[in-house]
Amino acid sequence: QKTKEGFLSKLSKAIAGKSTVDATVLDELEEALIGADVGVDTTLQIIERIEERVKKDKYINTTELNHLLKDEIQNVLKVGDETEKHFEILNNKKPFVILVVGVNGVGKTTTIGKLAHNYKKAGYSVLLGAADTFRAAAVDQLTIWSERVGVPIVKQAMGSDPSAVAFDTVKSAVAKNIDVVIIDTAGRLHNKAHLMEELSKIKRVIQKVIPDAPHEVMLVLDGSTGQNALEQAKQFTAATDVSAITVTKLDGTAKGGVVLAIANQFKIPVKFIGVGEKIDDLLVFDKKEFVDSLFSLQHQ
Amino acid sequence: MFNSLSEKLESAFKNLKGQARITELNIANTVKDIRRALIDADVNFKIAKEFTDKVKEKALGEKVINSVSPGQLMVKIVQDELTELMGGTAADFSVTGNPAIILIAGLQGSGKTTFTGKLANYLKVQKGKSPMVVAADIYRPAAIDQLTVLGEQIGVPVYAERDNKDAVSIALNAIKEARAQNKNVVIIDTAGRLAIDEAMMTEVANIKQAVNPTEILFVVDAMTGQDAVNTAKAFNDRLDFTGVVLTKLDGDTRGGAALSIKYTVQKPIKFMSSGEKMDTLDVFYPDRMAQRILGMGDIASLVEKA
Ligand SMILES: Nc1nc2c(ncn2[C@@H]2O[C@H](COP(=O)(O)OP(=O)(O)OP(=O)(O)O)[C@@H](O)[C@H]2O)c(=O)[nH]1
Ligand SMILES: Nc1nc2c(ncn2[C@@H]2O[C@H](COP(=O)(O)OP(=O)(O)OP(=O)(O)O)[C@@H](O)[C@H]2O)c(=O)[nH]1
Ligand SMILES: [Mg+2]
Ligand SMILES: [Mg+2]
Numbered sequence: 001q002k003t004k005e006g007f008l009s010k011l012s013k014a015i016a017g018k019s020t021v022d023a024t025v026l027d028e029l030e031e032a033l034i035g036a037d038v039g040v041d042t043t044l045q046i047i048e049r050i051e052e053r054v055k056k057d058k059y060i061n062t063t064e065l066n067h068l069l070k071d072e073i074q075n076v077l078k079v080g081d082e083t084e085k086h087f088e089i090l091n092n093k094k095p096f097v098i099l100v101v102g103v104n105g106v107g108k109t110t111t112i113g114k115l116a117h118n119y120k121k122a123g124y125s126v127l128l129g130a131a132d133t134f135r136a137a138a139v140d141q142l143t144i145w146s147e148r149v150g151v152p153i154v155k156q157a158m159g160s161d162p163s164a165v166a167f168d169t170v171k172s173a174v175a176k177n178i179d180v181v182i183i184d185t186a187g188r189l190h191n192k193a194h195l196m197e198e199l200s201k202i203k204r205v206i207q208k209v210i211p212d213a214p215h216e217v218m219l220v221l222d223g224s225t226g227q228n229a230l231e232q233a234k235q236f237t238a239a240t241d242v243s244a245i246t247v248t249k250l251d252g253t254a255k256g257g258v259v260l261a262i263a264n265q266f267k268i269p270v271k272f273i274g275v276g277e278k279i280d281d282l283l284v285f286d287k288k289e290f291v292d293s294l295f296s297l298q299h300q
Numbered sequence: 301m302f303n304s305l306s307e308k309l310e311s312a313f314k315n316l317k318g319q320a321r322i323t324e325l326n327i328a329n330t331v332k333d334i335r336r337a338l339i340d341a342d343v344n345f346k347i348a349k350e351f352t353d354k355v356k357e358k359a360l361g362e363k364v365i366n367s368v369s370p371g372q373l374m375v376k377i378v379q380d381e382l383t384e385l386m387g388g389t390a391a392d393f394s395v396t397g398n399p400a401i402i403l404i405a406g407l408q409g410s411g412k413t414t415f416t417g418k419l420a421n422y423l424k425v426q427k428g429k430s431p432m433v434v435a436a437d438i439y440r441p442a443a444i445d446q447l448t449v450l451g452e453q454i455g456v457p458v459y460a461e462r463d464n465k466d467a468v469s470i471a472l473n474a475i476k477e478a479r480a481q482n483k484n485v486v487i488i489d490t491a492g493r494l495a496i497d498e499a500m501m502t503e504v505a506n507i508k509q510a511v512n513p514t515e516i517l518f519v520v521d522a523m524t525g526q527d528a529v530n531t532a533k534a535f536n537d538r539l540d541f542t543g544v545v546l547t548k549l550d551g552d553t554r555g556g557a558a559l560s561i562k563y564t565v566q567k568p569i570k571f572m573s574s575g576e577k578m579d580t581l582d583v584f585y586p587d588r589m590a591q592r593i594l595g596m597g598d599i600a601s602l603v604e605k606a
Contacts, residue, residue, distance in 0.1 A: 140446075191550075225525055252531075
């Protein structure tokens with residue numbers, strides 16, 4: 001039903017039968033990248049590198065040309081140094097604490113529901129913490145997810161201190177010998193200093209219980225966001241040392257080029273992608289598969 | 301990003317100084333810089349190109365008179381063009397009809413439910429209306445609770461049917477109820493949906509058909525990237541909406557999606573939403589948006605320096 005062409009697939013047609021990368025090919029590549037939210041900086045870098053390589057080996061056939069393009073895109077994504085393949089907790093930390101952050105409406109709460117489901121499926125015990133006490137019915141929303149997945153939740157009244165909820169959650173996880181703790185936070189725009197400070201405080205309070213927690217700070221980005229995603233990555237990292245990214249809503253028509261821009265400008269790995277609103281719609285991000293999909297004619 | 305743009309334009313403008321007329325040659329770089337600034341602001345790249353081509357055409361042959369630098373001239377042309385494109389003057393918003401029916405639609409998480417509350421509040425407080433809001437999102441967990449909380453905050457009744465799984469009949473029943481309660485505006489909040497989701501697009505089209513809305517508002521996140529064009533077009537094809545609402549403008553996005561959408565569907569942007577609180581709603585100001593997209597605060601100060 002939902003079919004999608006990789007945004008670089010048309011390029012394969014443009015270079016068919018060519019023996020060199022000419023201006024037409026480069027123009028088309030530039031348009032495809034920019035049109036997919038890769039951004040001007042990263043796009044120009046990719047183009048430059050391709051130009052350089054083409055200068056070296058002047059005459060190459062179409063197949064090689066295709067490889068070369070793919071290769072450069074893979075370089076941006078640093079294909080090769082993969083992190084994890086499954087829903088595993090790192091370094092046997094217990095409880096493994098994941099703090100989920102991001103701007104408003106990107107899909108944090110939904111991603112938490114899906115994550116909880118996957119960790120549970122992998123055999124871990126999971127506890128959710130409803131530290132968004134601000135957005136209307138945010139606690140109700142996470143509660144419904146906890147019921148759907150079948151995992152417990154720690155919550156307080158709306159309007160209570162989010163740090164207190166996070167503290168309670170982590171404490172309760174230690175007491176109950178829980179494997180994975182996932183803490184939801186209210187959506188906040190990264191240019192609001194007091195809200196970013198609140199996140200740092202949540203982190204500090206968690207560390208009162210477990211000094212090296214949170215073990216993962218997961219930034220959730222909306223896959224249809226444009227260049228502002230870079231600013232989000234920058235500011236959330238400054239406030240909370242983001243360690244992983246989930247890109248959501250990639251089931252839409254947005255092409256997810258922002259994944260390339262992020263990979264090029266930050267060292268934070270994209271770990272998961274959201275491809276729908278259902279419990280099973282979270283995938284482990286596979287770079288190689290992602291690059292292949294960019295070139296494929298029919299995808300997902 | 302801002303700094304390098306102003307620096308670039310500054311040097312480009314310097315190069316133009318002392319020349320009598322703007323020519324293809326002497327503004328080539330300036331045009332390129334403006335185009336790049338637009339793309340950096342998330343204006344769709346095709347539209348950025350068409351727009352700068354138009355600006356160039358206007359600028360070519362313009363006499364550079366002594367009192368105005370070529371740079372100032374270019375800035376003025378860009379600003380005027382952009383403002384005109386963004387809508388010139390503020391658009392009407394219609395709440396006539398008894399009740400007036402307003403349908404809200406858009407992608408997931410764009411800010412529909414929040415806007416539904418804000419609009420009800422605005423109509424109640426500023427326009428003396430007596431609105432009712434309708435929870436026609438039967439999918440998102442706690443969607444009804446969310447709207448109920450907002451309704452309580454602003455003192456506006458919320459119509460919901462927890463066990464009804466048919467959004468169309470919920471909307472129709474709500475209108476009946478609004479008439480019975482003497483409410484003169486009904487605002488229908490719908491579930492977020494992707495433009496490529498046939499079943500969901502059919503649902504919202506069916507709601508439209510059934511309730512015959514006075515206004516249909518397409519709610520879009522101001523941080524949206526290049527894809528805004530496709531989404532807006534797809535929603536407009538199905539709903540023929542009457543206006544656009546931009547949300548999350550309290551962030552630091554330049555909001556180029558606004559230009560892309562306006563350009564593509566030719567529908568007015570009617571409201572701008574800039575916060576999570578119920579009173580953070582404004583009618584749309586085209587000139588403000590034009591300045592924001594181009595980082596104009598910055599360019600204007602540059603011109604003052606010149
Ligand atoms: N199509 C699609 N929709 C998604 C995806 N992830 C989340 N959503 C939807 O996006 C909307 C917002 O999701 P939430 O999980 O509430 O987002 P949030 O970041 O928690 O929002 P706030 O807490 O209000 O900041 C909901 O309608 C979700 O169903 C996804 O991968 N694809
Ligand atoms: N900062 C800011 N946040 C906003 C604005 N408008 C909405 N939000 C927030 O964005 C998030 C999503 O808003 P909702 O109103 O739930 O969005 P929605 O379109 O109804 O979402 P779905 O029903 O899941 O599709 C919430 O956290 C809101 O508080 C705004 O103008 N500024
Ligand atoms: Mg949430
Ligand atoms: Mg909603």
